[in-house]
Amino acid sequence: MSKQNFFEKYKLFIIGIAGLTIILIANLIFLGNNTATKIAFYQIPENTQKHIEAELLSITEGKVKFHTLNSSKPLSEKEAHKYHMIITYNSRTAINIGPEPVPDNAIKYLPTKIQLSTYQDGKNYALPFLLDHYELALYTTYKTQLGLSDISDFESFKDYLEKIKEAADFPLIAIGSDDNELIGFVSAMAQSIYGVNEYFDICQEFNKAQARGDEIPYRIRVVLDEIKELENLGLLHKNWLNANIKDVIFLMEQHQLGAFVTYLSTQRQIPYVLIKYYNSYLFPQHNSTAFGVIAPEIVALKMESDKNVDLIFEKLISNQVQTNLSKKTMLAPTAAIAESSDIQSDNVRYWCAAANGGPVPDFQKASFIGPDRLHEYADKIREYLK
Structure with a gap:
């Protein structure tokens, strides 16, 4: 049988197999994207975002997908809930987008005044994990x-x-x-x-x-x-x-x-x-x-349930990750006993913990x-x- 006759005889079968292969590959890509934890950054400086991403990749063994949101317009609740987690500055925006409560096992490691900076209506709506000043x-x-x-x-x-x-x-x-x-x-x-x-x-x-x-x-x-x-x-x-x-x-x-x-x-x-x-x-x-x-706080917001999100919250406030982030970003850690990058950042954490009003955002x-x-x-x- 010639190659041409063979192809003609089995053309539909070959096309069908090729189509199924394409669909299988597409589904694998889709499932891969869906199983990744989607984390969006909003108004975080590029260099700081890069260092946070590196730590999150380490925490989750790469099972995350990062997005950078448009910083020139307000972030809506609908847009925010397309992601499992939002990382941004503590602000009115952080409250308005309707995050889920922060797990207690994460927030308890923060000094009381820093805990209270994201406390509203009986819950902590965000986890502060870095401080500017x-x-x-x-x-x-x-x-x-x-x-x-x-x-x-x-x-x-x-x-x-x-x-x-x-x-x-x-x-x-x-x-x-x-x-x-x-x-x-x-x-x-x-x-x-x-x-x-x-x-x-x-x-x-x-x-x-x-x-x-x-x-x-x-x-x-x-x-x-x-x-x-x-x-x-x-x-x-x-x-x-x-x-x-x-x-x-x-x-x-x-x-x-x-x-x-x-x-x-x-x-x-x-x-x-x-x-x-x-x-x-x-x-x-x-x-x-x-x-x-x-002292503007960089915070993590839990928007949707995901097994990686709770892990990230727990690890973000661990001594090792807090120490890494402070050394890389040169900002102050928030966890009470984490090692800071230097005396400057250590002082910031102390001042925020000691001030009766705690850390507060700037006007912007x-x-x-x-x-x-x-x-x-x-x-x-x-x-x-x-």
Whole structure:
């Protein structure tokens, strides 16, 4: 029988086998995707996300599928429930998307104040597992040379900056050119002035004002006036609104800077040979008895049941994974006895655990507004401060 006749005779059979093979392969791919735990990242910096992904792959032996969600628009509950887990910052968004309660065996290893930061309606809606922090850094050389005491509150901070003028060309600088840093500075000042309870009310004012394009609310203008006063007194660098991290590094290299304020995550960009001469401090408080710490928390949210999800929650808070994440991301761990990357991150965890208001988000993370609108409002703040 010729090859042509053979093919003609068995054509339908061959086509059928080929079709079944394709269907089988497609089903295997489909089942493979369905058995993988789907984890989505929302608004997490790329480098930090990379390190978290590496740990999750290790925990689950690769049985996960990662997704990066659009950070320029609000995350809806419907969209969030397409995934087994969401990793994002603790915020109003985290509550609104309707996560399932965090397993008790995970949350119990956190200090009480950090536990309470995600506690609502009788449950913990999220598991905080890394902490950033908006903090103050002081140049220890000038502090020692001038014999200055530690800062106890905001008034003593201003007095410290006045004395530092004897040695430093620029007593203090903030990074005003970056929207996130600018909002962090305003948030830290607001929490310092008003205390943690009123701070959350101001977060809502900030959110509504941005959403509607309103003018700056009165209580935020009070905060901005306090910042302007620092500048008028010659304590805050007059061009801080245009400053970036490279400017801070340059002033440090020239030994012209007495102090700076920034996020811990931003501070990690500074070479060790410079930053080793600076000690980090909790942002100084006004005379408020109820204060929190501006420490954005990266949290895990359980959206759908999956056997890997409970394992991930348990392992995320284990000493080994917490230590790994802290060392790789250079952020602070949340578990009470996990090893931190260094004294800076260890201090952040301690401050969050000790403050009566615990860790609180900055204005931007307290309630989501898209980057474009945030930038517009940040420019409105800059215009007011000029």
